[in-house]
Amino acid sequence: MMPDNNRKRVGTPDSANADSNKLTPVKKCAPGNYNAKGKTKNCVSKEKIKQSAKNKAESSKHNLPVEKNKKKKLKKKPKIKRSPFSPPPLSPSPNTPNTSKAPRPDEAEKEKLRFDAEKKLLSGAKILVKNIEVTVVKLLGQGGFGLVYLVQDSKENRYAMKTEYFCESIPSRMKMEVKAYDKIANFRKAHPKSGMRLLGFYGSGAIGNLKFFLMSLVGPSVDSLIAKYEISFATALRLCIEMFVGIVDLHECGFVHRDIKPENYAIGLNADRRRVYLVDLGMVVRVLEESDPMPSSSKYDFIGTPLYAPRTSHLGNVQTRKDDLESWIYSCADLFSPNKLPWAHECDRQKVGDLKEQFFKNPSADILSQMPAQFEDIIRNVNMIGMTQKPDYKAIRDLLESAATMDEIDFDEPFEWELGEQAKRKDDSGEKKKRKKNRSENTQVTVDK
Numbered sequence: 001m002m003p004d005n006n007r008k009r010v011g012t013p014d015s016a017n018a019d020s021n022k023l024t025p026v027k028k029c030a031p032g033n034y035n036a037k038g039k040t041k042n043c044v045s046k047e048k049i050k051q052s053a054k055n056k057a058e059s060s061k062h063n064l065p066v067e068k069n070k071k072k073k074l075k076k077k078p079k080i081k082r083s084p085f086s087p088p089p090l091s092p093s094p095n096t097p098n099t100s101k102a103p104r105p106d107e108a109e110k111e112k113l114r115f116d117a118e119k120k121l122l123s124g125a126k127i128l129v130k131n132i133e134v135t136v137v138k139l140l141g142q143g144g145f146g147l148v149y150l151v152q153d154s155k156e157n158r159y160a161m162k163t164e165y166f167c168e169s170i171p172s173r174m175k176m177e178v179k180a181y182d183k184i185a186n187f188r189k190a191h192p193k194s195g196m197r198l199l200g201f202y203g204s205g206a207i208g209n210l211k212f213f214l215m216s217l218v219g220p221s222v223d224s225l226i227a228k229y230e231i232s233f234a235t236a237l238r239l240c241i242e243m244f245v246g247i248v249d250l251h252e253c254g255f256v257h258r259d260i261k262p263e264n265y266a267i268g269l270n271a272d273r274r275r276v277y278l279v280d281l282g283m284v285v286r287v288l289e290e291s292d293p294m295p296s297s298s299k300y301d302f303i304g305t306p307l308y309a310p311r312t313s314h315l316g317n318v319q320t321r322k323d324d325l326e327s328w329i330y331s332c333a334d335l336f337s338p339n340k341l342p343w344a345h346e347c348d349r350q351k352v353g354d355l356k357e358q359f360f361k362n363p364s365a366d367i368l369s370q371m372p373a374q375f376e377d378i379i380r381n382v383n384m385i386g387m388t389q390k391p392d393y394k395a396i397r398d399l400l401e402s403a404a405t406m407d408e409i410d411f412d413e414p415f416e417w418e419l420g421e422q423a424k425r426k427d428d429s430g431e432k433k434k435r436k437k438n439r440s441e442n443t444q445v446t447v448d449k
């Protein structure tokens with residue numbers, strides 16, 4: 001049976017589970033940790049939230065009063081570490097007592113924010129990001145660490161705005177993501193090539209403990225599309241090529257993704273609808289160059305999504321460029337023959353690692369027979385890359401191009417999802433359900449040493 005946690009990615013290290021092969025659920029900073037007045041509440045784990053909801057349900061079922069949170073007296077005011085994105089504290093001048101009723105700039109910004117009962121931004125809320133004032137249109141989705149909204153500026157240009165609530169006890173994932181997008185934006189300026197498969201970045205900011213950044217809006221993820229549509233061999237190959245380009249672009253900008261999987265690729269919109277973008281840069285780390293000292297091991301016992309994570313992650317070592325390519329190979333195999341990776345039903349991380357080792361020594365004929373023949377060389381090529389060695393991207397690109405030529409791939413042909421209903425999977429195929437289940441389980445795992 002497919003284990004519940006095999007495809008789960010848990011974003012927060014859990015040292016209690018460091019010695020265990022069992023994967024741990026995410027402890028996240030709930031949206032409710034922020035209130036419109038900018039006060040921080042305690043961070044609550046997902047389980048606690050669930051437990052409290054369960055208690056409430058139980059109480060109401062039995063007509064019991066719900067026990068309210070008792071206010072605890074704080075002996076000492078806890079020190080709140082300021083978010084790197086928060087504006088500097090406004091210090092009133094010692095000579096002029098602050099008698100003015102006018103709100104401070106960040107207070108004024110807070111007042112423009114409107115939240116629902118769950119402290120999600122309401123449509124119509126206005127936020128100034130760098131020099132663009134955007135209005136929230138709707139919630140697009142929720143990741144393990146924050147919410148993503150559809151927003152638009154005064155000219156109706158649309159963007160995606162990712163938000164995260166600053167929480168003292170949980171390391172910010174947005175910090176590195178913003179750093180990466182900033183570098184990507186600079187790289188794009190310096191090398192104005194139109195074809196980058198990475199999202200545009202339009203600035204970041206913070207109001208109180210709500211942090212946010214603006215990025216290009218994209219369409220559905222590759223994973224959700226292949227759940228809905230029966231894709232052809234040609235589409236699978238085109239997706240593999242697009243996905244590869246995104247990795248090369250990210251490496252060129254100096255980052256390793258560490259969570260390459262079909263769920264982290266999304267289709268572009270309108271003129272970009274035949275492009276696939278690499279998204280969710282929340283786990284990126286700096287590329288290790290050959291000249292860098294060899295790190296001994298990662299601070300994590302495991303990091304990534306078990307189904308697609310590289311062997312390096314199973315060994316608790318630092319991930320490098322080679323590892324993104326390894327995860328890409330697993331993702332490609334999953335596109336050509338969905339749910340057929342030999343470890344898809346294995347829940348022991350050690351065994352998954354062993355099966356991946358086996359796959360590289362002797363790739364399963366079942367899987368290879370569904371892929372372009374060139375993948376045999378690609379797998380060999382990726383396996384030979386040294387830990388800090390720069391991959392030979394050109395060799396892999398040439399192999400992919402040769403596969404495309406052999407199969408007479410037409411890159412201008414519409415994808416199945418552009419054809420609408422006729423290309424949709426039949427519900428009775430079971431595939432839609434299977435992938436939907438996989439998707440819900442398909443999140444990352446981080447286990448502390």
Ligand SMILES: Nc1ncnc2c1ncn2[C@@H]1O[C@H](COP(=O)(O)OP(=O)(O)OP(=O)(O)O)[C@@H](O)[C@H]1O
Binds near residue numbers: 011160
């Ligand atoms: N640039 C974007 N354009 C359109 N929708 C987006 C964009 N970025 C994210 N989304 C939507 O928001 C959802 C949450 O995205 P996010 O990157 O926070 O998390 P995730 O990848 O789903 O989860 P996690 O970060 O835990 O891996 C996505 O599943 C997607 O539906």
